[in-house]
Amino acid sequence: MIEVNNITKKFGRKQVLKGVTFTAEKGEITCLIGINGVGKTTILNAIMALTPIKKGEILIDGEKLKPKTFNHITFIPDAITVLPQMTITESMQFMKDYYTTWNEERAQELLSFFKLNPEDKIASLSKGNTAKANLLLGLALDVDYILMDEPFSGIDMFSREQIANVFTSHLIEDRGVIITTHEIGDIEHLIDKVVLLDDGVVKKHFYTEEVREAEGKSVIDVMREEYQG
Amino acid sequence: MKINFNRREPVYVQVVRHFKQQIAMNMLEPGQEIPSRRELAGELKINPNTVQRAYKEMEEQGLIYTERNLPSKITRNEQVLQVVREELIMDAVDQFVTTVQSVQVPLDEIVTIIKEKYEQTNADKGEEDHD
Amino acid sequence: MKSYFRLTEFELGRFFKFYLVLIGLTIVSQIIGVIAVSKEYMQEANEAIYQDGLSKQAFMDQRGLISLLDWTNSIWFLAPIALCVVTLLIYMFFIWYRDWLGKNTFIYRLLMLPTQRIHLFFAKATTIFIMVLGLVALQVFLIYIAGIVLEWMVPNEFMQTMGVSEVSVASQYVNTILPATFTEFVLYYGTGFMFVCIFFTAILIERSYRWKGLLFAIGYVAVATAVFMSLIFLSMEWGLFSLYPLEWLILQIIIGIIVTASSIFLSYYLLTKKITV
Numbered sequence: 239m240i241e242v243n244n245i246t247k248k249f250g251r252k253q254v255l256k257g258v259t260f261t262a263e264k265g266e267i268t269c270l271i272g273i274n275g276v277g278k279t280t281i282l283n284a285i286m287a288l289t290p291i292k293k294g295e296i297l298i299d300g301e302k303l304k305p306k307t308f309n310h311i312t313f314i315p316d317a318i319t320v321l322p323q324m325t326i327t328e329s330m331q332f333m334k335d336y337y338t339t340w341n342e343e344r345a346q347e348l349l350s351f352f353k354l355n356p357e358d359k360i361a362s363l364s365k366g367n368t369a370k371a372n373l374l375l376g377l378a379l380d381v382d383y384i385l386m387d388e389p390f391s392g393i394d395m396f397s398r399e400q401i402a403n404v405f406t407s408h409l410i411e412d413r414g415v416i417i418t419t420h421e422i423g424d425i426e427h428l429i430d431k432v433v434l435l436d437d438g439v440v441k442k443h444f445y446t447e448e449v450r451e452a453e454g455k456s457v458i459d460v461m462r463e464e465y466q467g
Numbered sequence: 468m469k470i471n472f473n474r475r476e477p478v479y480v481q482v483v484r485h486f487k488q489q490i491a492m493n494m495l496e497p498g499q500e501i502p503s504r505r506e507l508a509g510e511l512k513i514n515p516n517t518v519q520r521a522y523k524e525m526e527e528q529g530l531i532y533t534e535r536n537l538p539s540k541i542t543r544n545e546q547v548l549q550v551v552r553e554e555l556i557m558d559a560v561d562q563f564v565t566t567v568q569s570v571q572v573p574l575d576e577i578v579t580i581i582k583e584k585y586e587q588t589n590a591d592k593g594e595e596d597h598d
Numbered sequence: 599m600k601s602y603f604r605l606t607e608f609e610l611g612r613f614f615k616f617y618l619v620l621i622g623l624t625i626v627s628q629i630i631g632v633i634a635v636s637k638e639y640m641q642e643a644n645e646a647i648y649q650d651g652l653s654k655q656a657f658m659d660q661r662g663l664i665s666l667l668d669w670t671n672s673i674w675f676l677a678p679i680a681l682c683v684v685t686l687l688i689y690m691f692f693i694w695y696r697d698w699l700g701k702n703t704f705i706y707r708l709l710m711l712p713t714q715r716i717h718l719f720f721a722k723a724t725t726i727f728i729m730v731l732g733l734v735a736l737q738v739f740l741i742y743i744a745g746i747v748l749e750w751m752v753p754n755e756f757m758q759t760m761g762v763s764e765v766s767v768a769s770q771y772v773n774t775i776l777p778a779t780f781t782e783f784v785l786y787y788g789t790g791f792m793f794v795c796i797f798f799t800a801i802l803i804e805r806s807y808r809w810k811g812l813l814f815a816i817g818y819v820a821v822a823t824a825v826f827m828s829l830i831f832l833s834m835e836w837g838l839f840s841l842y843p844l845e846w847l848i849l850q851i852i853i854g855i856i857v858t859a860s861s862i863f864l865s866y867y868l869l870t871k872k873i874t875v
Binding site for chain 1: 601604608612700701702703704706707709710711712713714715806870871872873874875
């Protein structure tokens, strides 16, 4: 379980996170929703110790993040994180060199799943294919937790569909996933849990099926209530 | 398999209903294997945990059964199948009655219309393969 | 440890093409230089002897013998060195900033490697250091080669033969990059390494606190330099110390090590707790 406990963060004078608390369990897809600039990416960065937090605490399976933890949790930012001059094969080799949890078999499977050409240079890939290569590098690690920042934004419809397919496949099975999005539409039925963020705090934290069952509301209904009500 | 989901109703409930309809319409036959949780999740593009929940529900209602590690199958229990059929008919009739009652049509008139419609659709059967 | 070596190899690889260009330019320029300098000298000699009717001896007395020093004082020799120095100084900053400012924000990947982040610091410092040492080694080799070329180009009677260490003693420029004794060499380059660490720390301060950090970073460089120079200040300005040279040296080395260690420690802290992508 990833526990985010009351974290706060300031950028200059602007307080972006004012005490954010939520959990993300293994085997579930947790979705951080909020309008742009609400601090979703900052939360993911903070979990990965890519930016310091002012107060609060983040625990991964009960422990603070250590260098070794990066073999068990991975973050797929919204831009690809290998060098543009690398080919896909080279970037896979780079990952393999450093991560003990790199799963070559799965990497190969993802290559064909996404129909990527391993000899292509990262810089030459289309937006959609870059997003897929980015996803490949993260998903091919045998990690317990995967964080994804806006995996669906800014790419073509077919790439979106392919990426959505990942979520229902064994590639995600039993892992804990946190994804961020500013538009829930496409993925409403893919996620287990929603963390609604607004103005630096968690407005609501709920399981989608529970809200549908108990209140007869869609995720968008809840968002409308919270943001406009 | 394709379902148009309603966003305001639990997805697992909609999956169960869909299976019941398929069973009642004989699209799924007694003893037929159903897709694995992952296959179905992929097909419907929904969360595998939701499919899991739907299968659990169907198992509890006796709609499907699982032997050892084999894929789950549609029940062969005639009684259960009969209940599903009745349930579905009742649902449809309930809905129909509510709609029709709100327009305040006398029962006789409705029954006549239903009979005509029924005969007409049976006659057109050849063309009507889609839904 | 394995990650450190891998990262170092990787960092070397990232700059290698550029580095080869630097090496190539240095070789070309310095070899052309030794030829040009020799030709010029021989032309002067020919003009003096055949046109002005000077005797060989008179020319040599007047002009002096040619030696490698004529070459090391020429633009052909100095320009590529200056280019290398400037390039590596810039690269010392670029080696970090390229990971943040590049199109693909490679810093995410680097900071998420399952290894101590200080290895990034060491790998980058090692890379700079290896490149510097590589260029120094190249320079030694080129001085040696230039000596041979000079012998081909100029009749022996006009020439004052010099070895690499003699050149180093005699030329102020060469002495700066290539001190004559091993101890000096270690001290020079040890100091160099310390300054790489100080600048790296300054970069990490800026990267951790951004605009506010820029001031801290400049302050840090100033303070670290002042601490390193404190002995010189104290002894020169106030004459507080009357130390034997060896004592002075040892104290200076200890201060240098302390400054380097503090930089590394501070960088470790920044990389684990404060760095931001």
